Amino acid sequence: MGMIFTKEELLKKNHYDVIVVGGGHAGIEAALACARMKLQTIMVCGSFERIGNMPCNPSIGGPAKGILVREIDALGGQMAKSADHTCLQVKMLNLSKGPAVRAMRVQSDKLAYAKYMQSVVVKEQNLDIYIALVDQLMTLGEVIQGVILEDGTKITSQAVVITTGTYLSSRVLCGKNATPSGPDGENTNYGLSTSLKKLGFHLLRLKTGTPPRVYTDTIDFTKGQLELGTDMPLAFSYETNPKDMIPFEKQVPCYLIWTTPKTHDIIRSHLNESSMYSGIVEGVGPRYCPSIEDKLVRFSDKERHQLFLEPESLSLNETYIQGFSTSMPHEVQEEMVHSLPGFEHAKIARYAYAIEYDAIDPLELKPTLESKRIKGLFFGGQVNGTSGYEEAAAQGLIAGINASCYIQNKEPLVLKRDEAYIGVLIDDLVTKGVTDPYRMLTSRAEYRLLLRHDNADQRLLHYGYKVGLIQEKRYQNYLKKMETLRVEKERLAQLKLTPKEHINAYLAKIPSPILKDGISAIELMKRPEITYQDIVQMLDLDRPLDEELGHQITIEIKYQGYIDKEFKEAQRVLKLESVKIPDDINYQEIANLASEAREKLSKIRPRTIAQATRISGVNPSDIAILLVYIEAKRKGNHPHDSRSA
Numbered sequence: 001m002g003m004i005f006t007k008e009e010l011l012k013k014n015h016y017d018v019i020v021v022g023g024g025h026a027g028i029e030a031a032l033a034c035a036r037m038k039l040q041t042i043m044v045c046g047s048f049e050r051i052g053n054m055p056c057n058p059s060i061g062g063p064a065k066g067i068l069v070r071e072i073d074a075l076g077g078q079m080a081k082s083a084d085h086t087c088l089q090v091k092m093l094n095l096s097k098g099p100a101v102r103a104m105r106v107q108s109d110k111l112a113y114a115k116y117m118q119s120v121v122v123k124e125q126n127l128d129i130y131i132a133l134v135d136q137l138m139t140l141g142e143v144i145q146g147v148i149l150e151d152g153t154k155i156t157s158q159a160v161v162i163t164t165g166t167y168l169s170s171r172v173l174c175g176k177n178a179t180p181s182g183p184d185g186e187n188t189n190y191g192l193s194t195s196l197k198k199l200g201f202h203l204l205r206l207k208t209g210t211p212p213r214v215y216t217d218t219i220d221f222t223k224g225q226l227e228l229g230t231d232m233p234l235a236f237s238y239e240t241n242p243k244d245m246i247p248f249e250k251q252v253p254c255y256l257i258w259t260t261p262k263t264h265d266i267i268r269s270h271l272n273e274s275s276m277y278s279g280i281v282e283g284v285g286p287r288y289c290p291s292i293e294d295k296l297v298r299f300s301d302k303e304r305h306q307l308f309l310e311p312e313s314l315s316l317n318e319t320y321i322q323g324f325s326t327s328m329p330h331e332v333q334e335e336m337v338h339s340l341p342g343f344e345h346a347k348i349a350r351y352a353y354a355i356e357y358d359a360i361d362p363l364e365l366k367p368t369l370e371s372k373r374i375k376g377l378f379f380g381g382q383v384n385g386t387s388g389y390e391e392a393a394a395q396g397l398i399a400g401i402n403a404s405c406y407i408q409n410k411e412p413l414v415l416k417r418d419e420a421y422i423g424v425l426i427d428d429l430v431t432k433g434v435t436d437p438y439r440m441l442t443s444r445a446e447y448r449l450l451l452r453h454d455n456a457d458q459r460l461l462h463y464g465y466k467v468g469l470i471q472e473k474r475y476q477n478y479l480k481k482m483e484t485l486r487v488e489k490e491r492l493a494q495l496k497l498t499p500k501e502h503i504n505a506y507l508a509k510i511p512s513p514i515l516k517d518g519i520s521a522i523e524l525m526k527r528p529e530i531t532y533q534d535i536v537q538m539l540d541l542d543r544p545l546d547e548e549l550g551h552q553i554t555i556e557i558k559y560q561g562y563i564d565k566e567f568k569e570a571q572r573v574l575k576l577e578s579v580k581i582p583d584d585i586n587y588q589e590i591a592n593l594a595s596e597a598r599e600k601l602s603k604i605r606p607r608t609i610a611q612a613t614r615i616s617g618v619n620p621s622d623i624a625i626l627l628v629y630i631e632a633k634r635k636g637n638h639p640h641d642s643r644s645a
Contacts, residue, residue, distance in 0.1 A: 004048060005130045015156045016042045018403050019147055021134045022163035023051035025389045026381025026396030028117055029077050030161045033400030035127035037468050039407060042128045042155065043121065046187055052117025054110040054389065055183035056210050058312045058320055063093060064421060064440040065390040066103030070456035071420050073237045076469025077397040078120060080236035084245060086112040088252040088311055089229040099555045100448035104234055107254060111313040135191030137199065144376035150191060159376040159403040163396050164383045166208065168358035169193040173275035174351065175329030183355060193358045200373055202361040206437050207283030208387055209291050209354035211324040212333055215347045216317050223342035224255030224309060233547055238457050239474065255309040262339040267293050275327035275354050283356030286387050286437040291325045318349045327354035359385045362429035363604055368402040368412040369395060369426065378403045385434035394422045401467050413467060416577060418447040418570035419459050431604060431614045449559060449566050454552045485553060488545055495521040495539060503538050525557045576610035581630065590629050597622035
């Protein structure tokens with residue numbers, strides 16, 4: 001059983017297999033993964049109450065991000081289960097669009113979520129928790145040895161996972177004031193930034209922000225547009241029974257409002273007072289989640305911007321104004337809030353602020369999220385230049401898995417771009433780097449139809465099972481599910497529908513063209529408007545699939561041609577993934593490589609030819625030269641062939 005250690009207890013047991021620095025969404029997944037893979041693990045964080053904290057929006061999921069959460073669950077991570085247990089509203093987004101962009105989102109009770117996560121980490125075997133800030137990393141040559149805390153205490157380990165989020169040398173910005181602080185007034189960490197710089201790491205300066213929270217009982221919601229959840233049996237985790245989720249009739253509503261001309265006038269007249277435009281900001285802000293003042297400058301032609309009103313917690317009288325992030329002074333924020341519809345008499349519970357912080361340049365990392373400089377040192381989450389709880393948790397999970405594999409001398413887990421959004425996320429980071437906080441978008445994935453919400457288990461559960469995070473019972477249940485789908489597809493291929501009166505009447509009602517000849521159920525399902533449930537109704541099928549599997553089989557049959565096409569393209573690229581680039585390759589000695597390609601390849605050091613093709617500035621001609629060089633080297637090293645490159 002894990003526990004919160006006192007200093008005396010820590011000094012008695014000051015060696016661990018893995019040290020995880022940080023207790024946010026990345027730190028939780030990293031620590032749980034290591035502990036569940038049977039390694040003695042310690043999570044060192046600044047505050048127990050902040051474990052699982054949501055310093056920004058009180059929701060989990062959304063476009064692309066919701067699929068990340070499903071993937072975390074399929075690999076054996078925790079986020080999906082915790083989100084299911086503590087949600088206030090469940091919604092499936094983009095239901096009217098294709099399956100490639102459908103994604104789930106839950107409005108979370110942020111206090112309940114944090115408490116739930118705290119109970120999970122405290123109960124976890126092999127996981128200890130210690131409240132402190134890490135000041136330095138201990139290394140021997142190019143190998144990690146452990147950490148030194150701010151009070152000088154040393155903890156040794158075989159691996160360290162850094163998941164410090166936005167706490168490295170962070171400062172909170174509001175108006176023209178800059179205060180050294182982490183999110184929500186927590187302590188910042190200067191020592192670790194200094195230690196990383198001394199070790200030669202390149203750090204980036206990034207910025208993010210948060211909107212004001214307003215007392216819920218001071219808002220007139222009648223002036224907003226009601227936004228309800230989706231009345232369907234939905235859950236993030238494959239192990240959560242949707243019947244155990246909050247019933248639709250008890251779900252808490254959200255509301256949609258828009259900014260007004262008055263809002264825009266206030267912002268424009270005070271623009272020079274914003275931290276963003278007053279000259280005190282050093283960091284680069286998120287391109288896809290800009291502050292409201294940034295939106296007005298960048299999209300000056302827009303007459304209004306939409307804002308979502310989201311409940312923070314059943315235990316809090318606070319509403320989150322999503323889309324209204326700002327770093328204006330408090331008195332200007334008051335004017336801005338009062339200019340919104342329904343907020344004429346609103347009272348601000350907590351003011352908005354921006355925060356800037358140090359992040360590691362992700363080009364410093366391998367696709368395993370291990371540092372290229374120091375063996376056994378891994379990084380996960382917002383410290384890698386990303387934004388978002390879901391992106392953080394996904395990286396924390398992979399960093400934790402690979403730290404464990406590193407210690408246990410097992411093959412690391414590197415997910416490919418056609419296997420997971422997690423694969424796209426990490427490949428983008430370590431291949432392209434970042435200039436602003438990275439956010440996962442469906443448009444970043446070239447195989448969107450393969451990476452769907454419904455099939456995350458088919459793509460990834462075997463990996464979770466292989467590394468030891470998916471238990472035998474769950475894996476056997478998954479195999480039974482796959483067999484059920486296979487058998488049902490066979491049945492649908494054999495079932496025939498004929499132009500009987502009741503069948504044609506049903507088709508006309510949908511509407512869908514009536515039958516003139518017999519057709520198999522599987523062929524009829526290829527019509528855009530026909531679902532598995534329609535077949536069940538028309539044929540009065542016995543033992544039909546449940547709603548989730550029925551939905552999945554509909555997608556697989558209807559989009560099979562497109563899925564096969566994407567799969568073939570992925571297989572073509574996979575051939576390039578199989579061409580490994582030697583670790584010791586010297587790009588300077590390869591004749592005819594363009595100078596930019598030589599520079600980028602030397603810096604990023606891609607593992608495979610496929611990864612090399614995704615580096616900006618490396619052209620097809622450079623790839624051709626590189627392939628010839630690698631092949632010549634390979635033959636030159638053959639004992640029966642004396643030729644050299």
